[in-house]
Amino acid sequence: xxxxxxxxxxxxxxxxxxxxxxxxxxxxxxTLYWYQQILGQGPKLLIQFQNNGVVDDSQLPKDRxxxxxxxxxxxxxxxxxxxxxxxAVYLCASSxxxxxxxxxxxxxxxxxxx
Amino acid sequence: AQSVTQLGSHVSVSExxxxxxxxxxxxxxxxxxxxxxQYPNQGLQLLLKYTTGATLVKGINGFEAEFxxxxxxxxxxxxxxxxxxxxxxxxxxxxxxxxxxxxxxxQGTTLQVKP
Numbered sequence: 001x002x003x004x005x006x007x008x009x010x011x012x013x014x015x016x017x018x019x020x021x022x023x024x025x026x027x028x029x030x031t032l033y034w035y036q037q038i039l040g041q042g043p044k045l046l047i048q049f050q051n052n053g054v055v056d057d058s059q060l061p062k063d064r065x066x067x068x069x070x071x072x073x074x075x076x077x078x079x080x081x082x083x084x085x086x087x088a089v090y091l092c093a094s095s096x097x098x099x100x101x102x103x104x105x106x107x108x109x110x111x112x113x114x
Numbered sequence: 115a116q117s118v119t120q121l122g123s124h125v126s127v128s129e130x131x132x133x134x135x136x137x138x139x140x141x142x143x144x145x146x147x148x149x150x151x152q153y154p155n156q157g158l159q160l161l162l163k164y165t166t167g168a169t170l171v172k173g174i175n176g177f178e179a180e181f182x183x184x185x186x187x188x189x190x191x192x193x194x195x196x197x198x199x200x201x202x203x204x205x206x207x208x209x210x211x212x213x214x215x216x217x218x219x220x221q222g223t224t225l226q227v228k229p
Contacts, residue, residue: 042219
């Protein structure tokens with residue numbers, strides 16, 4: 001089966017610019033996650049969707065980050081405006097349901113903010 | 115609050131030697147515990163998981179981990195390291211009810227395998 005697809009693979013922007021990342025989960029997976037992985041740290045959950053509803057966005061910096069999952073399939077994560085500290089790898093993951101035992105990760109988007 | 119601590123950000127072993135990566139957790143409820151591996155420029159791949167039942171869990175690529183409640187530990191081991199094991203390893207604990215919710219990851223341990 002196809003894995004979690006993410007694009008772009010790399011993105012370089014200047015601070016205060018906007019950027020968007022796209023994720024297409026494994027077909028049929030109801031739960032979708034966005035994680036932020038800063039260099040040298042473990043991934044940190046930004047937002048979790050169940051179908052097209054938000055389950056947890058407590059760690060999402062809502063003044064600059066937004067995410068949506070229209071139609072409960074693919075998802076977009078946006079940063080506007082970007083800051084230097086947003087430089088990180090943004091990982092998308094999906095699972096068949098809310099049980100985290102079955103979590104599948106994409107390869108991530110590496111963002112560099114200059 | 116649940117948390118994960120991985121002891122040692124870098125571990126170096128010789129090829130064929132024992133691999134031991136340490137993980138301690140903090141959880142107020144029975145935890146679900148995971149080990150993930152991340153190769154350069156790739157996403158995370160599940161190595162193994164502990165949910166309930168047998169405390170010694172076997173995973174892919176010859177890795178195993180033992181859940182020790184009394185020590186709040188979930189250390190990852192492999193009897194004989196291979197060059198292809200060089201990667202970043204993350205321990206994680208589930209947050210929320212035992213089988214739902216989000217994962218909290220440790221800081222990661224980079225495993226170096228020397229020829």
